[in-house]
Structure formats: C-alpha cells, structure tokens
Amino acid sequence: MDGVFSVFERVIDRSFMNSDKWSKYPEEVIPMWVADMDFDSPDCIKKALNQRVDEGVYGYTQTPNTLVKAIQSHLSSRYDWGVSAAHLVHLPGLVCALHLSVRIFSNEGDGVIVPGPVYYHLTKAPLTAKRQLISIDMQIQSGRWVPDMAQFEAACANPKSKMILLCNPHNPGGSVYTKAELLRIHALAQQYDLVVVSDEIHCDLILDEVPHVPFASLNQDAANRTITLMAPSKTFNTAGLGYAFAVIENPLLRQRFNQEKAGLIPSPNMLGMTAAIAAYENGQAWHQSLIRYLKNNRDFLASRIAKTPMKMAHLEATYLAWIDVSALSLEDPHAFFLAAGVGVSDGKDFGNPNYIRLNFGCPQSTLDQAMTRIEKALRQRGFI
Ligand SMILES: Cc1ncc(COP(=O)(O)O)c(C=O)c1O
Known part of the structure; x- marks a missing residue:
C-alpha cells in the first residue's frame, strides 16, 4: 500500500462515540453492517466544522x-x-x-x-x-x-x-x-x-x-x-x-x-x-484516494470469498458486498456470522435470507481480521 492509503489504514476507536455501528453488537464483534465507514472524514471537513463551531x-x-x-x-x-x-x-x-x-x-x-x-x-x-x-x-x-x-x-x-x-x-x-x-x-x-x-x-x-x-x-x-x-x-x-x-x-x-x-x-x-x-x-483528492482504497478492499474481499463456497457478483459501486451464502445451508446465516465474531447485515432485511451484506468501508486490517474469523468458522464446519 502506498502513502496515500495511510489515512484509511488508521484503526479508529469508535467505541466511546455512541456510534450506531459500534453499539449494536458486543465489544468483541467486528461490526460490518450499517452503511457507515470507519474512516476519518477529510481534513477540509474537519477544519470547516471546527471553524463553524468556534463561531459559537x-x-x-x-x-x-x-x-x-x-x-x-x-x-x-x-x-x-x-x-x-x-x-x-x-x-x-x-x-x-x-x-x-x-x-x-x-x-x-x-x-x-x-x-x-x-x-x-x-x-x-x-x-x-x-x-x-x-x-x-x-x-x-x-x-x-x-x-x-x-x-x-x-x-x-x-x-x-x-x-x-x-x-x-x-x-x-x-x-x-x-x-x-x-x-x-x-x-x-x-x-x-x-x-x-x-x-x-x-x-x-x-x-x-x-x-x-x-x-x-x-x-x-x-x-x-x-x-x-x-x-x-x-x-x-x-x-x-x-x-x-x-x-x-x-x-x-x-x-x-x-x-x-x-x-x-x-x-x-x-x-x-x-x-x-x-x-x-x-474533498476531491481525499475522495479519489477513498475510491482507490475501497476498490482495493473490494478486490481483497472478492479474492477471499472466492476461496470459500460463498459467492459475490462483481460490485461496480458502494462498499456494501452482497454475499450469497446459500451453499452453506445455514438455518440463520446472520447468527452464524455473529457467532464467528462478525456483525454483518442480515440479507432478509433487504429481501433475501440466503444473503448477507458486508460493509468493507474499513481499514484493510479490520477486513482481514473479519475474513480470518469467517474462514475459521467455515473451517470448523467443514466448508473449507
Ligand atoms: C440507498 C440508501 N438511501 C438512503 C440511505 C439513508 O439516507 P439518510 O441517512 O440520508 O436518511 C441509505 C443508507 O444506507 C441508503 O443506502
């Protein structure tokens, strides 16, 4: 990864921020559900907000x-x-x-x-x-x-x-x-x-x-x-x-x-x-880097998914992977991933219970950790 990515590599502790994303599941679970990224907003936004807040x-x-x-x-x-x-x-x-x-x-x-x-x-x-x-x-x-x-x-x-x-x-x-x-x-x-x-x-x-x-x-x-x-x-x-x-x-x-x-x-x-x-x-320069970072995360995720029985169609946009888990024949896919330590969105909330939605708008180290947990759970069940 080159230097431009370092801003997106930073793991930010959101546990004290009353974040919807980070409050939903127990602390040990990696939350990958709601469409909210774990990145800092660009400096230009932080500066503008600070200036406006200082006006009082x-x-x-x-x-x-x-x-x-x-x-x-x-x-x-x-x-x-x-x-x-x-x-x-x-x-x-x-x-x-x-x-x-x-x-x-x-x-x-x-x-x-x-x-x-x-x-x-x-x-x-x-x-x-x-x-x-x-x-x-x-x-x-x-x-x-x-x-x-x-x-x-x-x-x-x-x-x-x-x-x-x-x-x-x-x-x-x-x-x-x-x-x-x-x-x-x-x-x-x-x-x-x-x-x-x-x-x-x-x-x-x-x-x-x-x-x-x-x-x-x-x-x-x-x-x-x-x-x-x-x-x-x-x-x-x-x-x-x-x-x-x-x-x-x-x-x-x-x-x-x-x-x-x-x-x-x-x-x-x-x-x-x-x-x-x-x-x-x-925000254009930050935005361009974000797209490159997300694209890299998408490809990283796709390569890991390809080594499992799960399937994912090519994603042209968004940081929300729509993953077909039907080959796993799970009674409750969301509960399976949660037990593995990854809090994804339940596909049934969008209209298909055989899918999960995984938010990869996070540092790649977090995505890697989540995929490692998922792979471990799949291995334990004999899926890989
Ligand atoms: C397609 C779509 N529309 C709307 C929203 C939410 O919009 P807002 O937060 O502005 O109410 C989301 C959030 O994930 C979304 O994915």
Whole structure:
C-alpha cells in the first residue's frame, strides 16, 4: 500500500462515540453492517466544522449560496448535469424524503414498483403507507445485478402502479445502471405516466470506470417526472451531520413536496451544510484516494470469498458486498456470522435470507481480521 492509503489504514476507536455501528453488537464483534465507514472524514471537513463551531452561535440557519454553488458545480463536473438553484430542496436526510414522496405521489392501495432486494426503506416506504409493493426481482446478468425487465414492464402496465422507486447505484448488489438500462425504464415510466424517485445516494462511490447517469438527466420527460435524492453523507462519512438534498425540476411536484414537508421535516443541520460545502469544494483528492482504497478492499474481499463456497457478483459501486451464502445451508446465516465474531447485515432485511451484506468501508486490517474469523468458522464446519 502506498502513502496515500495511510489515512484509511488508521484503526479508529469508535467505541466511546455512541456510534450506531459500534453499539449494536458486543465489544468483541467486528461490526460490518450499517452503511457507515470507519474512516476519518477529510481534513477540509474537519477544519470547516471546527471553524463553524468556534463561531459559537448556532441559531436557525439558511442554506448558504456557497452550498448551492458547490452542489451545482459538483453535479455539473461529475455528471454533466446542469441543475438550477430553484430545483434544489435541502433536507436533513433521504429516508424521510423517500417516505414523504410515496405518501405525496401515490394514494392508499396504489402500486409502487421497487426492484429488489434493496435498501429496506425503499420497500418500507410503500408498505408503511399502505401502498401495494410491486417487487421486481434483481438478477445477475453478465455478472451484474439488474432488474428483470419483463417483470418491470408488466408491473408498469399494471393500472394500479403510480410510482417507481429506483436505487442507483443499487444497494445491495452494487450495480450502476447503464444509460441504456435507464432509458428502457424511462420509456416505461413515460408510457404509463409514473413518477420516479431515484435514490442516488451512492453515486459518488463508483469503483469501476463506469459513469453514473442521473435518471433525471436522461431527457426532459425524465426530468419532469423525477425526484432525485442525493447526499454527500455516504461518500464523506458524515451521516451523523444530517444533510441531504433532492433535485425536483417539475414545479408542480416540487411545490407539493415542499408543501407537504413544511412543519414535518426540519431544516438541514447547519453543520451538515458546512461539511457539504467543504466536501464538494475541497474533498476531491481525499475522495479519489477513498475510491482507490475501497476498490482495493473490494478486490481483497472478492479474492477471499472466492476461496470459500460463498459467492459475490462483481460490485461496480458502494462498499456494501452482497454475499450469497446459500451453499452453506445455514438455518440463520446472520447468527452464524455473529457467532464467528462478525456483525454483518442480515440479507432478509433487504429481501433475501440466503444473503448477507458486508460493509468493507474499513481499514484493510479490520477486513482481514473479519475474513480470518469467517474462514475459521467455515473451517470448523467443514466448508473449507
Ligand atoms: C440507498 C440508501 N438511501 C438512503 C440511505 C439513508 O439516507 P439518510 O441517512 O440520508 O436518511 C441509505 C443508507 O444506507 C441508503 O443506502
């Protein structure tokens, strides 16, 4: 490993930080579940936060123009996507925006189409709002997780369907939708007049040389029917700071969204906005190193998995490995890995109990330790 990696090699004690990730399991377990990395945020973020904290007054805070400009230039330089300031909606997080969008843009009993297994709030949002969840199976094609398009087409043609919830890049599974795949989905959304909520929170975590295409950037019709959800939080490890944003070009959709959120969803956290400005303005070098580090971790993990009966499709994006453990015929895979000393996410929370999701956003020494524990448990059971 070269010097640029040393910042990601540092093992940080989070045990006293009330971290969700590190509080869930007993101390001796290595937690590899929630999408939160064990890395320090970049210095530019720490400096900006320290400066703002030192100002000492933390009253109600407007969205700074510098934040709007930083987002615009980030979206334009990375995705060639020009977004007007007026189309941005600033939020304290994306989960609330997913749930709110379902409640605004569909009615009780309406169908909401969701390709899965997927991050559980995409399925929870329709279910808790008493919508009909229309699941589309993701399947491995040419080594990548993609939705079954025949099922997708039938779901869109269902007169009950009103919305599509997309997760791109997909969590878990790590596929990045190609432009051609998105255009096919868009053609269906247009034909059947469906609103699209595109959760693109993982878009800055692409490990391969494949482009991220924001769904709303496909064409004018896509822009008109899409609520795009993005945030710096996964990439720059600032989830506890509470800042995310939506891009809603269609004024009718945006007005309804803003109206319904008023009084229910608080303004974003002032420190979250401070961190977002620093991340987008000055975090590029750190971000590039992060991607190289994660890519290395992905390949390290894939090579270790390949020596076991477990399987993992190639992950184009994210630090969340979606691992098929069906060959182990375990009654409770999550409990097996926990007993081995590794706290993974249970695949059933995303829609498939024969899988686990393993977060490799950590120093490689931690990943190595976790894999050594897993291999020991597999050896004891005669699997390797
Ligand atoms: C696809 C996806 N959307 C949303 C979130 C959470 O967003 P937030 O923390 O902004 O509510 C996550 C977190 O893992 C996620 O993976």
